[in-house]
Amino acid sequence: MSFLDLYVVLLRATITSFAGLASLPAIQDALVLHRHVLTEAQLNEAVVITRSTPGAVGLYVVSVGYFVSGVSGAVAGWLALVTPAVMIVPLLHYAGRRLHHPRLQNLLKMVVVSSAALLFAAAFPLAKDALTGWFTYALAAIGLLLMFVTKIDIFWIILGSAILSVGMSVLAAS
Amino acid sequence: MADETIVETSHRKSPEPWQIANLFARYANFTWGGGSATVSVLHKEIIDRRDWLSESEFTLCFALARLIPGTNLLAFCTGIGWMARRGGGAVCALLGASVPSALLVLVCTMLFSFWEHDPIVQAAIRGAVACAVAVTVRTAWVIARPHVVQGSRTMIALVAVGSLVLYWGFDIPAIDILLSCAVVGALLPVARA
Structure with a gap:
């Protein structure tokens, strides 16, 4: 081909x-x-x-x-x-000049809020696949807590979660 | 408090192309959990730390990227690059956001048969993906938060719940829901100052 x-x-x-x-x-x-x-x-x-x-x-x-x-x-x-x-460039070129227009502000607000709701919905099938036991539930809960109450970079939280999971896997195997 | 978080700064210094490429290479490629996690990280880096764009410019890129076919994250990064430094910024952002992760996928595809059954690799992925669920939930809040202001909370709640009902209850594709919201937003009566 x-x-x-x-x-x-x-x-x-x-x-x-x-x-x-x-x-x-x-x-x-x-x-x-x-x-x-x-x-x-x-x-x-x-x-x-x-x-x-x-x-x-x-x-x-x-x-x-x-x-x-x-x-x-x-x-x-x-x-x-x-x-x-x-394709976003011509759209931004057009919309960027009208950024302060109230109708565009309303449009953006509706799209962003709807996107947030759909993102929240997307977390459920992801959770169904990813959260398979108490340990993965705990990782997700601790991760969420750290993201909301601390300023630790998400990268480090994800890396920490991966390392903990490896540690748990090694413990379980031994 | 209304729209206090949406602050405009008209005289920002444009970042250099290499700074744009560097930012997207570092933060748009190495985050698990898909685009949502990356948007959350980029929000912090671009608005809170570097002050390259205003909250409303960031929102504009995010909203338009959601309405564009293909991978929303790449359209979003391209849009941010364009807003920060026009054509050169868009190219740097698109390359920075896509080349490193594409190379990683290419290498992983070549090596897939070697590590697909490795228990250590699998455990690390399980841990990272579990955390990605939390990242997705947090990102939903991060992008909605600037719009949850007094005076429009009822409308925001209606849009959010309506979107969930249409998506879960009626299996309507996400893009149709977003386009409908765009139309509703454009037709809403404009509030007087």
Whole structure:
């Protein structure tokens, strides 16, 4: 599969979706079912890899690209990932001049509050996957408490959580 | 208290392109929990520590990024870069926010078969992802907090609960809910000063 061909297929998927993994059905349809250049197992691995690494969830298209065409495929995946992002520039150019307009302020307020509610909703399926026992519940609760009452960087809280989990795993194994 | 947190500063010094790339490379790539965690970290770095943008400029980028297809986080970073230093800032932010994590994903994909069953790696990921749940909850509060002000609390509560009901109760896609809220916001009567 050529670089351009793969880029166009992945771009079609990323530019018609509005969340990290929302492009997955389109990619599955194009690359697994129709072109047979990717397997279901590889697609699942791509998702697992991205969930296991820091950064945006949508990065799984880089992994998909690599499975299809090696390093050049990964580059095509990265390009398909970043291309839609530039669409914000003309929007900002237009809206930035009207930043103080009351109607735009109202619009922004509604979108931001709705986004916050949807983010809160997104925590539930994430919790279902991630909180599998008393220890993980404790990690999440302590993390939340530290984020609200201290000024410790989130990075250190997450790192501490990972280290505690490794420690617990070693203790359990011994 | 109304809108006191939304402060404008019109004469900020533009950050250098390398400063933008450095910030996004450091804070947009190495946070577990997806975009929500990163927004929370960037809010602290860009507004509280560096004073590159005002709260309302940050909000504008965040809201517009939510309405753009693809990975919202990258649109958000590009928008922040553009607001801070126009074209050069947007390019630096986009590259800084995407290249390091893309390289990490590429390396992990190459090495996946070696570490997928490693118990230590799996335990570390479990711990990090558990904490990501807390980060997501906190981020929801961080982005909503500047708008929860006296005089608009009822409206804010209605929008938040309405969004949850539409999402959970009627399975309406998030983007449709956000676009509906944008339309409602644009049509709301404008408050007089």
